[in-house]
Amino acid sequence: MIGTAKFIGLARVSSREQEREGFSLDVQEEALERYASRKGGEIVKLFRTAETASKEAERKSFKEMLAYARKNAKTLTGLLFYKVDRAARNIFDYVELERLEADTGLEVVYVAQPTENTPAGRMQRRMLANMAAFYTEQQSIDVKEGIARRVQSGLFPSKAPYGYLNVRVDGRGLIEVDRANSLKVQRIFELYATRNNTLDSLSAALIREGVTYTDSRPEFVRSTLHNILRDRSYVGEVFYQDQWFPGQHEPLVDLTTFSRVQTLLGGKTYNAHSSVYGSNLIQCAYCGHPLVAEIKTKKTKAGPKEYRYYRCSRYNIGDHPKIRLNEIALDKQVLELFDSMHIEDEKIRAWVVKVLQAKTKGVGEMRVEHLEELQRQQRKTQKKLNRLVEIYLGEEIEKDLYKAKQAEFKKRQDEISLQIEAVQRQGSEQSDLAVKTFELSQGLKEKWVIADISEKRRILEILCLNWTLEDASLVGTMKKPFDVLIKGLSVQTTRGDWI
16 A cells, blocks of 8 residues: 555765766665655655765764664664665664664665575675775775875875965866965064064054955954964975974965064963053953953044053943943053052061062072073984984985984974073063062152053063953952052042043
């Protein structure tokens, strides 16, 4: 009787090659429907996995089909597949189908590869499943080997990074420099390495210069800039399986500039805004998120003028208070704070200096240890370089390998030297910065105005455990011994010059 047999089916095609060979979803579905019709029944549920689906999506469809079959086994006649290799990606999936057949009594049918439900028929299906699994595994190995050979020849394993183009030449995938975007990449490195920019100010600088990411997404967001500045592809290398390999593409950035940028990034995901001292240092009292800086340029009779404002990073979300504080108002409150810390008594001043020197001793010792470790690494690398020369002179290695290893060791030396320079720059100034900050706090108004951004930021970090902005008022939790110096910070009750 028509409609008495009820089947579920699965149609799967995982590549364009299979579609060209006649395994398209439409072909499979028509074959499954014809089989169900010949058996006097219908397909009550059909699972489809398109060729563009990921392995996770294919696995999900397969699991959903098994779950549906077990749940409705009493009302179903069987499961339909076009071929064994369309049913299961591997032996484990095929075993799941055999287990389902044994547990529920549902017949599993491969319409283009009919076999009897006998020991001989089951052995034949298992052989087909093994052949399919072998083909899939071998194909995976071939693809990986092909990618590895591509990397070894100096080509990117997949899509080229921003600034380069994937092109086809005589049927081979090669890399060319994108003349327009490569100039943008070079400008990004130049601005970060030489203009005292961070990710925030760099993004703003690119906008001012009219440098856009794409036509649809003009702005270079922080994460994009960070990824570009960290990408060794721009010095001529290729990334594959957690390693960098020499590439054959044209470098966009010289190694000296790239190394300087890495040191300036300092291993952090994002740097604080270097053109303003408070960005990401102050938290919003309303929601606890950091304040970010906005730099707006306004036209005046004297020419363009920059205005700096602080607002919460969640300023535009929901019913968050719409408060922005300009840097002039922030400066005023900081100076009020320093005024409240002034001490007339010389004995108390001497005691504070003694306490600060004791507290900064540990920091100085850590810096010395860091410097000694870097110097140890430098000596170790030099020994390796000397040993390499000995091996080469002894004709124990080929010239090409010698040059490659020599370049590797010298690059490592340059990296360590740059780190040593960065540590030494901090040197004695950083070791007694807390003492200098206290001394400055006793008469800071004139000096604060002429201090640069990094100095202001370090001073605030030493003075306070944390800073928050409550409405328009800056509130700090002072560190010891500054907490005993503070007399109180004046709180503005009017809008003043904040907006």
